[in-house]
Amino acid sequence: MSTGLPPAAAPDLEISAVTKRFAAHVAVNEVSFSVARGSFFSILGPSGCGKTTLLRMIAGFIQPDGGTIAIGGRDMASVPPNKRPVNMVFQHLALFPMMSVGENVAFGLARRGVARAERTRRAEAMLERVGLAGAAGKRTDELSGGQRQRVAIARSMVLEPTLLLLDEPLGALDLKLREHMKVELKQLQSAFGTTFVYITHDQSEALVLSDRVGVMNQGRFEQLGSPQELYYSPATSFVAGFVGANNRVPGTVLGQDGALVELDAGGGLRLRARSKGILARGAAADAFIRPEAMTLARSAAELPPGQNALSGEVTDMLFDGANSVVLLRELQSRRELRIALPQTGAFADLSSGARISFGFDPERAICFPGAHG
Amino acid sequence: MAETAAGAGWYRRLVLALLLAPALLWLFGLIILPHLDLAVLSFRERVAPREYTASLAQYRSFFGEPLYWHVFARTALLSAIATLLTLLIAFPIAWIIAKLARGRMSALLFVVCLIPFWVSETVRTLGWMILLRESGVLPAILVHLGITAQPVELLYHDATILVGLVYTSLLFMVVPLVGSLESLDNSLIEAAYDLGGKGGSILRTIVIPHAAPGITAGCIVVFMLTLGNYLTPTLLGGKNSLWFTEQIYTQFITRFNWEQGAAFGFLLLALSTAIVWLGLKVSGQRFSDVMRRV
Numbered sequence A: 001m002s003t004g005l006p007p008a009a010a011p012d013l014e015i016s017a018v019t020k021r022f023a024a025h026v027a028v029n030e031v032s033f034s035v036a037r038g039s040f041f042s043i044l045g046p047s048g049c050g051k052t053t054l055l056r057m058i059a060g061f062i063q064p065d066g067g068t069i070a071i072g073g074r075d076m077a078s079v080p081p082n083k084r085p086v087n088m089v090f091q092h093l094a095l096f097p098m099m100s101v102g103e104n105v106a107f108g109l110a111r112r113g114v115a116r117a118e119r120t121r122r123a124e125a126m127l128e129r130v131g132l133a134g135a136a137g138k139r140t141d142e143l144s145g146g147q148r149q150r151v152a153i154a155r156s157m158v159l160e161p162t163l164l165l166l167d168e169p170l171g172a173l174d175l176k177l178r179e180h181m182k183v184e185l186k187q188l189q190s191a192f193g194t195t196f197v198y199i200t201h202d203q204s205e206a207l208v209l210s211d212r213v214g215v216m217n218q219g220r221f222e223q224l225g226s227p228q229e230l231y232y233s234p235a236t237s238f239v240a241g242f243v244g245a246n247n248r249v250p251g252t253v254l255g256q257d258g259a260l261v262e263l264d265a266g267g268g269l270r271l272r273a274r275s276k277g278i279l280a281r282g283a284a285a286d287a288f289i290r291p292e293a294m295t296l297a298r299s300a301a302e303l304p305p306g307q308n309a310l311s312g313e314v315t316d317m318l319f320d321g322a323n324s325v326v327l328l329r330e331l332q333s334r335r336e337l338r339i340a341l342p343q344t345g346a347f348a349d350l351s352s353g354a355r356i357s358f359g360f361d362p363e364r365a366i367c368f369p370g371a372h373g
Numbered sequence B: 001m002a003e004t005a006a007g008a009g010w011y012r013r014l015v016l017a018l019l020l021a022p023a024l025l026w027l028f029g030l031i032i033l034p035h036l037d038l039a040v041l042s043f044r045e046r047v048a049p050r051e052y053t054a055s056l057a058q059y060r061s062f063f064g065e066p067l068y069w070h071v072f073a074r075t076a077l078l079s080a081i082a083t084l085l086t087l088l089i090a091f092p093i094a095w096i097i098a099k100l101a102r103g104r105m106s107a108l109l110f111v112v113c114l115i116p117f118w119v120s121e122t123v124r125t126l127g128w129m130i131l132l133r134e135s136g137v138l139p140a141i142l143v144h145l146g147i148t149a150q151p152v153e154l155l156y157h158d159a160t161i162l163v164g165l166v167y168t169s170l171l172f173m174v175v176p177l178v179g180s181l182e183s184l185d186n187s188l189i190e191a192a193y194d195l196g197g198k199g200g201s202i203l204r205t206i207v208i209p210h211a212a213p214g215i216t217a218g219c220i221v222v223f224m225l226t227l228g229n230y231l232t233p234t235l236l237g238g239k240n241s242l243w244f245t246e247q248i249y250t251q252f253i254t255r256f257n258w259e260q261g262a263a264f265g266f267l268l269l270a271l272s273t274a275i276v277w278l279g280l281k282v283s284g285q286r287f288s289d290v291m292r293r294v
Helices: A051-059 A101-111 A116-129 A145-157 A175-192 A203-209 A227-232 A237-242 B002-042 B057-064 B066-100 B104-118 B121-132 B137-144 B158-182 B186-194 B199-227 B231-240 B244-254 B258-283 B287-291
Strands: A011-022 A025-036 A040-044 A066-071 A086-089 A163-167 A195-200 A212-217 A220-225 A247-257 A260-264 A270-275 A284-289 A294-297 A308-318 A325-330 A336-340 A355-360 A365-369 B044-048 B051-054
Touching: A011 A051, A011 A195, A025 A051, A025 A066, A025 A195, A025 A212, A025 A220, A040 A051, A040 A203, A051 A066, A051 A086, A051 A163, A051 A195, A086 A145, A086 B186, A101 A116, A101 A145, A116 A145, A145 A163, A145 A175, A175 A195, A175 A203, A195 A203, A203 A227, A212 A227, A212 A237, A220 A227, A220 A237, A237 A247, A237 A284, A237 A365, A247 A270, A247 A336, A260 A284, A270 A284, A294 A336, B002 B044, B002 B258, B044 B258, B057 B066, B057 B258, B066 B104, B066 B158, B066 B199, B066 B244, B066 B258, B104 B158, B121 B137, B121 B158, B121 B231, B158 B199, B158 B231, B186 B199, B199 B258, B199 B287, B231 B244, B244 B258
Parallel strands: A040 A195, A040 A212, A086 A163, A163 A195, A270 A365
Antiparallel strands: A011 A025, A011 A066, A212 A220, A247 A260, A247 A284, A260 A270, A284 A365, A294 A355, A308 A325, A308 A355, A325 A336, B044 B051
């Protein structure tokens, strides 16, 4: 797992073996990771996985039961939130409605005792940097969702924190604005060069924005890596299922030849897929195949040699421009699969009930130990 | 067709009038009518038995007699102090109920604030007298602990009046405060804390501006109740209480000088109106916003 950053850059955030329990429930379980200076780090996980608890521990609102949190090389135990070199963009932004936009941005400076004229100047300069020049006198409810988000970021960035924490700030926005703000966040991060730690349950946000992502489930990190690593070589079946669209085909291991496992997927269907570990003969396993890893063909003969060759019956065509997929039922196992349609429009004429061949390279399918189901 | 439509409109208006009738009757019969009569009373002077002339004599005697307007100013000042003390005591209570206590605990604390009101005001005030009089519970404890050599009289002081007034008013301050603090988003406090705020600066810049309508509403209600209270100052303050309502009572009942009493009543009304107006001006609140909080 290389970060591509020079080794001289000390990590801005270093978390080691941090644990938090709420009564009997372990919200965060021995989590360790570090975030390099200037990078965009995301914690991705379903709701209730402990990511918010982890973020609040970094901000200082919750004390960990065990482990250490160091920011900029300094241990943060017993440092209260108002003394940490960390600022947070809250889920619903938490702009102060009783203050103007300019007063919101200047709030932190005022708490540091910066003189009025100076903080007004710095707040206005910061607003200009986020593209809100001249908005200082406005009320916060006069701004659009995207502008409010920029005020929230400006309010934190004006304090020049070592670390900016973002708690699903895009969650409350509508889809179109969310897509736009994703790009904007990325640009703001590279313009400021500040380390961002971003939590989200949206895998697409994490993939698009981050340099590195930690996938969290039930209080633990399942995998830590670049978006590409998570997508192309997931470490666990949870990551394979959670990051990006995937087809899960459960089966029983028939045998293993090097890295390739042969699987009985039911109904006499045999598949070959890549596996990192050794899977025992007769054990349950899940194969994951990406929709775009499969190729469609009019007949099995057209498929490249060495591929798993299957055939199916089309149940539905889901047209969505470049993301169009065909849903089909594999004939032997009766399992429903989702296959991306080629951009050429070659199979756009398929309709429900049509029989079609399809295949995939065993190297592009990945196999994990699983439960029968 | 037009006739039935007009009939329906007339019917609707009748229903509305009937629905409003009890409130209007109450407003007119018990508030407007007596006040009109009092206004007439306050602007006349008895020149001979059963003979009256219009005059400003009643108001003139108020300003001419130092005792009257001293008591008037004293009542206003003590009421303002009582209101401020009530606010200072009620704010932490409201904060605990609105922000710190959860579910049943919060309801329980509300009930604790309400319990004193299950007893009549007279009995409640007499309870204070039992506690505070010279031969009462508290002076006995003070002697027992060796803090005072002799039992001291704790009744009939201004402080005693204030204690009684604050105790009586607490609930009327807590209710609007809880309402306005509950609507304060916790993440605003966290955000302020995250941006470097401390307890005091967050209270000043975030909490108080947000709760301002509730604070003003509570203060208006408590001030009016305190200014117009008769029982608590009279019982706890005794002859020294010098509360303006007592002056009004004396004029009406003891002196049988209804004209003077009516003038005093109007002066008290003018005073409470003026102070409420001033309070709204100073805190920059609008009356309609504040009244929604009560």
